[in-house]
Amino acid sequence: MAVQLDRVRRVFNNTHVVIAGMDLRIDTGEFLAVLGPSGCGKSTLLRMIAQLAEPDSGQIRTEPDGERFQTAFVFQDAHLLPWRDVLDNAALPLELMGESKARRDEKARAALDQVGLHDALDRYPAQLSGGMRMRVSLARALVTEPRLLLLDEPFAALDEITRFHLDVQLRELWQRRGMTVIFVTHSVSEAAFLANRAVVLARSGGAIKLDRILELPAVRNNELRGDPRLGQEMRLLLGAIEE
Amino acid sequence: MKKTLLPPLIPFAVLTLLAEFLVRQGFVRAYLVPAPSAVFRAMLDSRVELVQALLSTSAGSLAGFAMSALTGIAAAVLLSSSRGVQRAFYPYAIFFQTVPLIAVAPLLVIWFGFGIQTVIASAFVASVFPVIANTLSGILSTDPPLRDLFRLYGASPLVTLFKLRLPAALPQVFTGLRVSAGLAVIGAIVGEFIGGGGLGSVVDVARTQQRIDKVFAAVLLASLLGLALFGLINLLSHLTLRRWHASEQPD
Numbered sequence: 316m317a318v319q320l321d322r323v324r325r326v327f328n329n330t331h332v333v334i335a336g337m338d339l340r341i342d343t344g345e346f347l348a349v350l351g352p353s354g355c356g357k358s359t360l361l362r363m364i365a366q367l368a369e370p371d372s373g374q375i376r377t378e379p380d381g382e383r384f385q386t387a388f389v390f391q392d393a394h395l396l397p398w399r400d401v402l403d404n405a406a407l408p409l410e411l412m413g414e415s416k417a418r419r420d421e422k423a424r425a426a427l428d429q430v431g432l433h434d435a436l437d438r439y440p441a442q443l444s445g446g447m448r449m450r451v452s453l454a455r456a457l458v459t460e461p462r463l464l465l466l467d468e469p470f471a472a473l474d475e476i477t478r479f480h481l482d483v484q485l486r487e488l489w490q491r492r493g494m495t496v497i498f499v500t501h502s503v504s505e506a507a508f509l510a511n512r513a514v515v516l517a518r519s520g521g522a523i524k525l526d527r528i529l530e531l532p533a534v535r536n537n538e539l540r541g542d543p544r545l546g547q548e549m550r551l552l553l554g555a556i557e558e
Numbered sequence: 559m560k561k562t563l564l565p566p567l568i569p570f571a572v573l574t575l576l577a578e579f580l581v582r583q584g585f586v587r588a589y590l591v592p593a594p595s596a597v598f599r600a601m602l603d604s605r606v607e608l609v610q611a612l613l614s615t616s617a618g619s620l621a622g623f624a625m626s627a628l629t630g631i632a633a634a635v636l637l638s639s640s641r642g643v644q645r646a647f648y649p650y651a652i653f654f655q656t657v658p659l660i661a662v663a664p665l666l667v668i669w670f671g672f673g674i675q676t677v678i679a680s681a682f683v684a685s686v687f688p689v690i691a692n693t694l695s696g697i698l699s700t701d702p703p704l705r706d707l708f709r710l711y712g713a714s715p716l717v718t719l720f721k722l723r724l725p726a727a728l729p730q731v732f733t734g735l736r737v738s739a740g741l742a743v744i745g746a747i748v749g750e751f752i753g754g755g756g757l758g759s760v761v762d763v764a765r766t767q768q769r770i771d772k773v774f775a776a777v778l779l780a781s782l783l784g785l786a787l788f789g790l791i792n793l794l795s796h797l798t799l800r801r802w803h804a805s806e807q808p809d
């Protein structure tokens with residue numbers, strides 16, 4: 316699924332211009348990282364793309380148009396329902412969409428399998444580690460087989476080892492599924508490691524300071540973390556942020 | 559269980575012994591504070607009357623409390639349905655709470671007559687507000703990302719209410735119920751003072767007969783009733799929330 320933003324503007328309280336007029340196109344199958352200091356409007360942008368909020372002016376189109384439930388959203392924390400076990404949490408989107416119990420359980424199992432959770436399906440969120448909770452959250456997003464996956468600083472609260480694992484896994488999922496991914500982060504290393512393209516936003520007004528196709532191999536694994544090419548991309552992104 | 563029951567029993571035992579000592583030695587007049595042994599004897603002597611009164615007060619408290627739980631939760635759901643409804647009606651809920659029960663109780667007798675209905679109504683009036691306030695605040699504080707999630711998958715307001723907002727509010731609903739349980743017993747006793755029956759009447763009559771030991775016996779039973787209701791709600795809360803609420807995790 317492709318996303319097209321034309322002169323998108325978002326203002327809070329009539330005076331606070333968070334995004335002043337953004338033009339951006341994200342093609343089908345891209346893995347885009349959005350970087351920027353906190354408070355610059357990344358979450359606002361993502362919520363508008365998900366149609367959870369409307370721009371004050373301008374347009375956001377998705378192509379193909381008008382298909383429901385093609386978009387999935389992953390938040391900064393797992394935000395699971397604590398009264399549901401892992402399987403029922405992962406199956407929640409299908410339940411809300413009206414799928415039968417048998418079908419949604421089957422799909423939820425498959426989605427949990429994809430994020431590396433084969434057992435513990437009857438455990439409750441309070442009994443899981445932070446990393447496992449985030450995996451369930453990821454499975455919940457994948458369960459509808461979305462064609463556009465939006466992630467808002469999803470792994471920021473996790474320890475680094477767990478984050479590295481999930482980065483690699485997310486990248487593999489993207490390659491297998493061929494979906495479009497927009498990944499918001501304030502981590503330069505994570506953006507460079509994961510994405511094919513990175514956009515750096517200015518501190519205010521949502522101006523795009525850098526829009527770059529990353530020159531890195533398609534396969535991203537932990538070996539790449541020491542690669543000078545990754546370091547080079549990180550320097551470029553960091554330069555744009557601090558400019 | 560042992561660990562939570564034992565520590566508070568120690569000061570109770572010490573105080574009881576101290577009171578017994580002070581009264582027996584004549585440091586405190588027995589017509590002001592009875593010796594604990596006298597209270598115990600009054601309890602034994604009037605056990606049939608006291609047990610009957612306790613049962614009657616329990617019935618009134620429980621019925622009033624159940625009404626508060628049901629109407630309180632329902633009212634909170636209605637109030638949460640729109641900001642307009644909330645602005646128009648919530649001030650009345652607050653006003654309702656500030657009405658002095660003791661002054662309204664005679665009115666309840668006029669409306670409901672002498673008997674258990676007045677006791678139930680009084681227990682209800684005393685205990686409904688905490689349920690409304692806590693449930694409403696619970697429903698209104700639903701995690702915004704989860705609301706987004708439900709919207710993303712096209713959930714209707716009704717589905718969101720039953721699958722997200724109400725279950726997410728449960729810890730706060732139980733907080734309201736805990737407060738409300740104690741108030742229901744107080745409300746029932748006030749109702750009994752004026753409408754007659756139960757421990758309220760026992761206290762009232764014993765007072766006029768200067769049977770201070772019996773007053774204490776009845777008050778003690780009323781307190782134990784409140785404690786038992788509180789414990790019951792705690793148990794229900796624990797059973798409902800143990801799997802998911804962090805505060806109920808043993809850690």
Ligand SMILES: Nc1ncnc2c1ncn2[C@@H]1O[C@H](COP(=O)(O)OP(=O)(O)O)[C@@H](O)[C@H]1O
Pocket residue numbers: 327328333351352353354355356357358359360
């Ligand atoms: N609902 C809202 N009402 C008012 N201001 C908001 C609202 N949401 C976000 N903002 C403001 O808009 C700016 C951008 O917020 P956000 O998109 O969350 O930034 P980021 O995700 O980049 O940290 C912030 O200054 C924030 O205070």
Ligand SMILES: [Mg+2]
Pocket residue numbers: 357358359467
């Ligand atoms: Mg944000």
